[in-house]
Amino acid sequence: MPRVYNFSAGPATLPVEVLEKAQKDLVDYQGTGMSVMEMSHRSPEYKAIFDGAIDKLRSLMSVPENYKILFLHGGASAQFGMVPLNLFSDIKKADYINTGAWSKKAIAEAKRYGDVNVLASSEDKTFSYIPTITKDMFDPEADYVHITTNNTIYGTTFPELPDVGKVPLVADMSSNILAQVYDVSKFGIIYAGAQKNIGPAGVAIVIVREDLVGNELDICPRMFNYKTHVDNGSMFNTPPTYAIYMAGLVFEWLTERGGVAEMQKINEEKAGWLYDYIDNSSLFSGTADRVSRSKMNVPFVTTSEELDAKFIKESALIGLKTLKGHRSVGGMRASIYNAMPPEGVKTLVDFMKDFELKNK
Numbered sequence: 087m088p089r090v091y092n093f094s095a096g097p098a099t100l101p102v103e104v105l106e107k108a109q110k111d112l113v114d115y116q117g118t119g120m121s122v123m124e125m126s127h128r129s130p131e132y133k134a135i136f137d138g139a140i141d142k143l144r145s146l147m148s149v150p151e152n153y154k155i156l157f158l159h160g161g162a163s164a165q166f167g168m169v170p171l172n173l174f175s176d177i178k179k180a181d182y183i184n185t186g187a188w189s190k191k192a193i194a195e196a197k198r199y200g201d202v203n204v205l206a207s208s209e210d211k212t213f214s215y216i217p218t219i220t221k222d223m224f225d226p227e228a229d230y231v232h233i234t235t236n237n238t239i240y241g242t243t244f245p246e247l248p249d250v251g252k253v254p255l256v257a258d259m260s261s262n263i264l265a266q267v268y269d270v271s272k273f274g275i276i277y278a279g280a281q282k283n284i285g286p287a288g289v290a291i292v293i294v295r296e297d298l299v300g301n302e303l304d305i306c307p308r309m310f311n312y313k314t315h316v317d318n319g320s321m322f323n324t325p326p327t328y329a330i331y332m333a334g335l336v337f338e339w340l341t342e343r344g345g346v347a348e349m350q351k352i353n354e355e356k357a358g359w360l361y362d363y364i365d366n367s368s369l370f371s372g373t374a375d376r377v378s379r380s381k382m383n384v385p386f387v388t389t390s391e392e393l394d395a396k397f398i399k400e401s402a403l404i405g406l407k408t409l410k411g412h413r414s415v416g417g418m419r420a421s422i423y424n425a426m427p428p429e430g431v432k433t434l435v436d437f438m439k440d441f442e443l444k445n446k
């Protein structure tokens with residue numbers, strides 16, 4: 087079986103070069119006689135892998151010195167709880183912007199610990215747009231503001247970051263971290279589950295500004311305290327060693343290809359081909375608002391559910407896999423993260439053209 091083009095939203099496709107490198111080193115990692123999976127997380131060999139991954143990520147995202155990078159368990163979902171448990175002060179107030187299912191989950195979790203003000207939402211139109219946000223909407227007293235930079239299910243992205251003044255901006259960047267250039271210094275915390283645009287499932291990346299560490303609520307469990315992980319270099323307990331190793335290989339792959347700015351160019355091009363075709367098609371249409379549509383997740387529909395089903399079935403037959411939309415929205419969704427080769431998007435657009443001709 088040749089490799090397919092896998093448009094899964096996550097866990098998602100990985101660069102084939104990375105998989106091949108991991109395969110080569112799977113049984114005997116560079117003459118150590120053991121797999122990375124089998125290594126003590128405190129061994130010098132593993133420490134080199136771990137430190138290398140941190141250094142590469144710091145350099146790829148130009149993470150300033152006053153930010154810590156953590157590799158944690160629990161996915162992005164654990165951060166829905168960790169953020170309020172660590173950032174709420176005595177007043178326990180936070181502003182959230184509700185742009186989708188993941189934002190809603192983050193909101194529900196934060197509400198367990200304090201007052202959450204949802205200052206804008208796009209739920210009225212099935213989260214197909216990013217609400218307009220102005221500076222005066224934010225509470226200057228809030229402990230933090232939370233956004234989801236890219237909404238994986240609905241295919242929307244904040245066209246620009248909101249101006250939150252001095253309040254720390256916290257971002258769930260699970261589905262577009264490393265896909266476009268962000269100025270890390272604009273954020274208090276960035277977090278992301280790895281399985282969308284970084285590596286295999288099992289590790290979450292947290293980039294946290296130093297002054298936000300060490301102010302946790304009394305009830306905060308030790309494993310949920312950023313300070314625990316900062317003080318122990320993400321090794322308070324056994325970290326997800328293999329997932330971190332794989333993420334490190336992806337960071338290396340990105341670095342070799344010119345880094346995030348170069349990826350952003352390629353991603354704009356890839357998404358451009360797909361949107362240009364959809365915008366001019368009489369059979370397909372995009373479901374997200376144009377100004378806020380995502381370059382990572384492209385949801386679209388045909389004119390009927392029957393044709394959607396036919397499209398999903400026939401595309402899979404030629405190796406275009408996992409194009410079914412999220413169960414909550416239906417239709418199709420092409421996730422075209424960094425690791426999706428331009429060829430994959432071209433093949434998809436060609437197939438769509440062909441499908442349109444045959445199903446007019």
Ligand SMILES: *Cc1c(COP(=O)(O)O)cnc(C)c1O
Pocket residue numbers: 096160161162163164188234236237238258259260261279280282
């Ligand atoms: C997938 C996803 C999550 C959930 O990630 P887990 O690692 O499974 O907890 C959260 N937020 C966004 C934006 C996502 O795309």
